[in-house]
Amino acid sequence: MSLADTARKLDALDPIAHCRDEFDLDPDVVYLNGNSxxxxxxxxxxxxxxxxxxxxxRRLIRGWGEGWWGAPERLGDRLAPLVGSAPGQVVVGDSTSVNLFKALVAAIRLNPGRPELLVDAATFPTDGYIAASVARLTGVRVRPVPMPEAAAEVNEHTAVLLANHVDFRSGVLHDMGAITEAAHRAGALVVWDLCHSVGALPVELDAHQVDLAVGCTYKFLNGGPGAPAFLYVPQRFQDAFDQPLSGWCGHAEPFAMTPEYTPGAGVTRGRTGTPDILSMLALDAALDVWxxxxxxxVRAKGLRLTDFFLSCVDELLGDRVTVRTPRDTGRGNHVALSVPDAGQVMKELIAREVIGDYRPPDVLRFGFAPLYVRYADALTAVEVIAGVI
Amino acid sequence: MSLADTARKLDALDPIAHCRDEFDLDPDVVYLNGNSxxxxxxxxxxxxxxxxxxxxxRRLIRGWGEGWWGAPERLGDRLAPLVGSAPGQVVVGDSTSVNLFKALVAAIRLNPGRPELLVDAATFPTDGYIAASVARLTGVRVRPVPMPEAAAEVNEHTAVLLANHVDFRSGVLHDMGAITEAAHRAGALVVWDLCHSVGALPVELDAHQVDLAVGCTYKFLNGGPGAPAFLYVPQRFQDAFDQPLSGWCGHAEPFAMTPEYTPGAGVTRGRTGTPDILSMLALDAALDVWxxxxxxxVRAKGLRLTDFFLSCVDELLGDRVTVRTPRDTGRGNHVALSVPDAGQVMKELIAREVIGDYRPPDVLRFGFAPLYVRYADALTAVEVIAGVI
Incomplete structure (x- = not known):
């Protein structure tokens, strides 16, 4: 069967093909940047x-009493099933970087007396930058470790490991259960960054006894440019969760306006300033597709879709590209291809309406959002790549 | 002349009455909460x-290259004239609480070796909560001081004074020039919170040589619920501005994705995570009225409007209320009245479509946003209050 016939067949049989109708898409564009x-x-x-x-x-200030105030926790509860969390453990707001800062300082305070903060050596940069700032403020030192060695590197000096669930460049999916368990055996805590896994594959925070986690909502959750991020604090840590961005919206009685900070009950204490309602309620609408x-x-289609893309790559591009993403299930929903002059290649692809992105030094990155990407799109993309490189 | 005749005359002569047409207002509501x-x-x-x-x-990820990425600085430059800043010194994003955290830590690092952080004793709570957290992380101690004594209390132990420009309860306007000058004489820095002054009255950050400032955009700037806040860093401090929320968007080369954090040029280093575009561009539209x-x-009308409101209060409410706001020009654009059982009184006012707010313990707070509040609204409000108390 030709690749075109296979694509047609796979699209015809796709059990979630109907989800594409929930999106307003440009028919002329092959959009493979839903991971961004x-x-x-x-x-x-x-x-x-x-x-x-x-x-x-019309409701003006009264809106705060009619659903706005509780939106961060209500949206957190909508996200909870997507990250394997019971209700009452996820709160939405701020950016990923800001939530990382809260989570890392809180984690170090939950595990005092240990001098090291381990950070995924291939991390998305903001995680490393925020970790360095937290280390400087709290007196721990940062040690970068490659994720495949993280479980072995965590030791009695480790206060916290900051780990990415899916690598932003390669798409490698790290083993949340095994790494968390190894860290716990060494007496360390793990903060997981879910930016590249949430909405792409099942995440099981409660089942893996994850300590703290953060993630964004503008990638596979389609919340819009700069949509608010989220913070996960499991019930067992909530009473002791002591975060540094202790703004009035995390207070037990925000409208009592008392001079002393008393953290709110449950995950509410993860809040900081006034929640950004326009973006938050845009995200609320975006979550309806779930x-x-x-x-x-979504995960089942994601794997089939990236498998099919890789078949097309093998057949049409051969050794003109190097596949950087694992071919087994140890991957998220994006595929990284290395080519010479990748930055220029991506510009030419985008000029031809095939939209992925470029990550230095030599990576073409293509995200496959199963909610709206078709198998036919995967084939088209590879055909266009073949014409460019 | 009756109060009603006076109101009619003042509205007829109001040189900015036309600005009301720029707002979508409910004709049945007297909205005196534009300060919130x-x-x-x-x-x-x-x-x-x-x-x-x-x-x-339609533009999808390409939007970042077509105006989104630079929105925090572009909007900062739109705000700059409203706070008396030259271009290139204001950046928009995050919440006021988060920006306060950045500003306070940075200020303490700019003025090392001094053990005290002075905080307005009547501050809006989040400022005090964030100051306490910053003190704990940086090793300084917080000392609350009443704002009228702030200039006298700043001394050689003071690293930073955190001051409110307009008091959130009473509406008292503090003397930015005199307080900043006194602090500088003592070798201290001042971080000004402009939440209740920006958009209500002229703020002269550059002229007063203010060190750092923050403010929100959802009050008198009409940016919407939870709209992004802003941070002012004058040129003289930009190279040394060393803030703790060092996320990737404040990096000199965010897309180089280097492991080390190198802060960006100018006020860009005040940025943290991915900017929230929906809210930011809603604010952009809201600023068009300027x-x-x-x-x-706006300031001239604000003073006339609150003067007229106070005349109505004197004539119709007499000693049934106590005016907590100064009658001279040392005030912002809201008026605080103390009454017994203020919380219940405000509920009844809101039920009658006169919307102000209640601040513990006994304050009815009425904001007069000169862009859309009419003199007739001020009179109606007092008539309704007279019927309730």
Whole structure:
């Protein structure tokens, strides 16, 4: 069967093909950058129009008592099933970097007397930058470790390991269960960054007894450019969770306006300033698509889709590219190909309406968001790549 | 002349009455809470529809190269004239609490070896909470001082004074020039919180040689619920500005993805995570009204409007209330009245569509946003208060 026939067949049989209808997509574009900025869910524009026109415009300040105030926890509970969390353990707000800062300082305070903060040596840069700042403020030292050696490197000096679930460059999926367990055996805590896994594959925070986690919502969760991030604090740590961005919205009684900070109950204490309602309720609308599918279905399609893309790469590109992403299931939903002059190649692909991204030094990165990417898109992309390189 | 005649005359002569047309207001509501959440500018809904439908929906990830990435600095430059700043010194993003954290840690690092952080004793709570957290992380101690004594209390032990420009309860306007000068004489730095002054009255950060400042955009700037805040870093401190939330968006070369953090040039180093584009561009639209007026005109009306409100209070409420706000020009654009059982009184006012807010223990707070509040609204409010208390 030709690749085109295979793509047609796979699309015809795709059990979540209907999810594509929930997105407002440009028919001329092959969009393979949903791992960086998810496409626009159709539900967002009308929801934002209502939030702006009716809630803000008509209810004004009263909106805070009519759903806005509790949005960070309510949205956290909507995200919870996607990260394997019981309700009441996820709060939405701020950026990933800001939540990482909260989580790392809190983790070091939960595990005092240990001098080291281990950081994934291949981490997305912001994690390393924030870790360095936290180390400087709290007096620990940062030690970078390659993720494959993280479980072995965690030791009695380790306060906290900061780990990425899926590597932002290569797409490698790290073993959350094994790494968390190894860290716990050494008496260390692990903070997981879920940016490249949430919405792409099942994440089991509670089952793996994860200590703390953060993630963003603008990639596979389609929350929009710069959509608010989230913070996971499991119940067992909530009473002791002591975070440094102790703004009034995390206070037990924010409107009592008392001079002393008393942290709120549960995950609420992870909040800082006034929640950003427009972006938060845009995300709320974006999450509606999860009522029509499940993360298990999305993961199944994600693997089939990237498998098919890799078959096309093998057949049409051969040794003109090097595949940097594992071919087994130890990967997320993006595929990294190394080529010479990758930055220029990506510019030419984008000019031909095949949108992925470039990551230094030589990586073409293609994200496959199963909610709206078709098998036919994967084939088209490889055909266009073949014409460019 | 009756109060009603006076109101009619003042409204007829109001040189910025036309600005009210820029807002989408409920004709049945007297909205005196624009000091907490500004009303909806008509420009916001169509702008957001365009940002969502066209920019996000059609340009997708390319939006970052087509205006999104630079929005924090571009919007900072739009705010700059409102706070008396030259261009290139204001950056928009995050919440006020998060920006305060950045500013306070950076200020303490700019002025090392001094053990005290002075904080306005009547501060809005989040400032005190964040100051306490910063003190704990940096090893300084917090000392609360009443703002009227701040200039006298700053001494050779003071690293930083955290001061509010307008008191959130009473509406008292503090003397930015005199306090900053006194602090500088003692070798201390001052971080000013502009939440209750920006957009209400002229702020002269450069002229007063202010060290650092933060403020929000959802009050008198009408940016919407939870709109992004801003941070001011004057040019003279930019090279040394060393802030703890050193996320990738403040990096000199964010897309080089280098493992070391190198802070960006100028005020860009005040950035942290991915900017929240939906809220940021809603604010952009909200700022358009400033093309039709000036902060001097707004301030002039603000004083006349609160004067008129106080005349109505004197005549119709007499000694049933106590005015907590100064009657001279040493005030912002809100008026605080003390009454017994203020919380219940405010509930009844809101039920009658006169919307102010309650601040413990006994304050009714009424904000007069000169862009859309009429003199007739001030009179109506006092008439309704008279019927309730």
């Amino acid at each position: 900025l998810g496409a626009l869910p159709r539900a967002v524009a009308p929801r934002l129009a209502e939030v702006v026109g009716q809630q803000w415009g 009522d029509k599918t499940s993360i298990a279905e | 959440l500004g009303a909806l500018p008509r420009a916001v809904a169509p702008r957001l529809a365009e940002v969502v439908g066209q920019q996000w929906g 093309d039709k007026t000036s902060i001097a005109e």
